[in-house]
Amino acid sequence: MRESAAERHDRLLGLVRERGSARVSDLAAQLGVSPVTVRRDVEELAGRGLLDRVHGSVSWPQGAAHAASAATAGPGGPGSGLVLGMLAPSSTYYFAEVIRGAHEAAARVGARLILRISDYRPREDQARTEGLLSAGAEGLLVAPGWQHPGDPAAFGDWIASLPVPTVLLERRPAAGSPLDGLDRVCSDHAHGVLLAVRHLVDLGHGAPLLMARADSPTAVAVRSGYAEALSVLGLRAPQDVIDSVPAELAPDAFEEAVRALREAVRSGVATAALIHNDVDAIQVVQRLAELGVRVPDDLALIAYDDEVAALADTPLTAVAPPKREVGRHATELLVERLGQGTDTPRRHLTLLPQLRVRDSCGAPLS
Structure with missing residues (x-):
């Protein structure tokens, strides 16, 4: 099956995160695509604040490193080595801002955020999440790749039995279901x-x-x-x-x-x-x-x-x-959960959207 752009972005981000910085030509060779494709990917990811780019090279954002060095002690503080995993259905459009908010919140407490993308293929969610655990994730932010009303029942039971603290992102499982007992952060x-x-x-x-x-x-x-x-x-x-x-x-x-x-x-x-x-x-x-x-x-x-x-x-x-705020609040909730243990009550946090008025509604009707 041909690799999607979201999957390629995931691999590219992983390579840069591991190395700290890399040349575009080296990334192209590692990813098995043309330098033009990598430059286009880098431009998109840099535009969303996920990478920094300078003269043919890219690096992990300096803002994240600065935030990490300035963070206070405690769960995720300097030297703690806290690793958070995030499963998202996409790294573009809606979820780009959710990811960015999570990344910024993790950086502020000195935690490392690792990302996997399901490309809206819910059958692959569990395997990708197991990959996050294998990579050392101590807590998880999970936005399953559900698309249809029946997907939570068909592809969601495994989430409730994950071995580490887990926060659902932008997903509302059925009331009374095992997933309904997890922490979650959603837009209303x-x-x-x-x-x-x-x-x-x-x-x-x-x-x-x-x-x-x-x-x-x-x-x-x-x-x-x-x-x-x-x-x-x-x-x-x-x-x-x-x-x-x-x-x-x-x-x-x-x-x-x-x-x-x-x-x-x-x-x-x-x-x-x-x-x-x-x-x-x-x-x-x-x-x-x-x-x-x-x-x-x-x-x-x-x-x-x-x-x-x-x-x-x-x-x-x-x-x-409030996409960016969803990512930020979910990460903060996860870090707090990791510090408190499992005995404190779970939380369902709902954030309100805003209406941004522009020109397409016209003037009031007379």
Whole structure:
């Protein structure tokens, strides 16, 4: 099977972390790819603060080393050698900021964070986590690569029996399940959706349409949060949720979804929409313009995730989950758990998203 970019990034980060610094040409040889590919990878990882780069070489971020030297004593303090493991489904898009927050928090207490990426293949989560344990991880941050509602039951039982303290990241297992008894840190996506729906209603719109994916826990949470928000506000959905798919993977299905949204606007069914995620939202806005529907003139629109929403031609209002803070708080909780032992009560920490208002909702309706 061809190695994904996320897996290559994982290996690249591991090589640099082990060596402290490395030349791009040496990394290319070690990874078995071209120097152009490595330079592109390094540029992306450096942009997210995971590497430093200077004149053909890369190094582990100096900020991490500085933070480690300035940390106080205690679990993870100078010289403690504390190693934390992190399993993430991706090192890009949403989870890039989660990883960065975890990395910064680990560095502040002088701990080493090692990373494995599952590339949203939940069947591989257990093996990759065992790799973290073999590498010396004394505590784990785990964001399983679940994509579908049945995945926690099919690919999650092993997490509850891990031999070291474990904190779940951005995952809400079923109430009463063994995983529900673990520490966890999550974004409250239902609150984020409520912020978006309420903002559009306050501008004078009726209940907005939802166009959303169904291929991740965030997507599932956005869908359930939409139904909850409408109930809280006493609204009824103008029509069924429009299923969204990545344009590059299923162009025909993407086109069908965009045309369904255009028809809803043209027929007066809805004047506002919430779209998960913002990559899809940007592409939807572009295609709608080609079909004669303008944002925000004809359709007020809010995106969900706020990864690239501000970069659209018309900057998109977006719900921003506190991704970096999730990584930071989860790491701090794990370090605290390692210092306290297993007798203290477990915690479920929920962080609230923010609504970042830009141009795509337009002015209030008269």
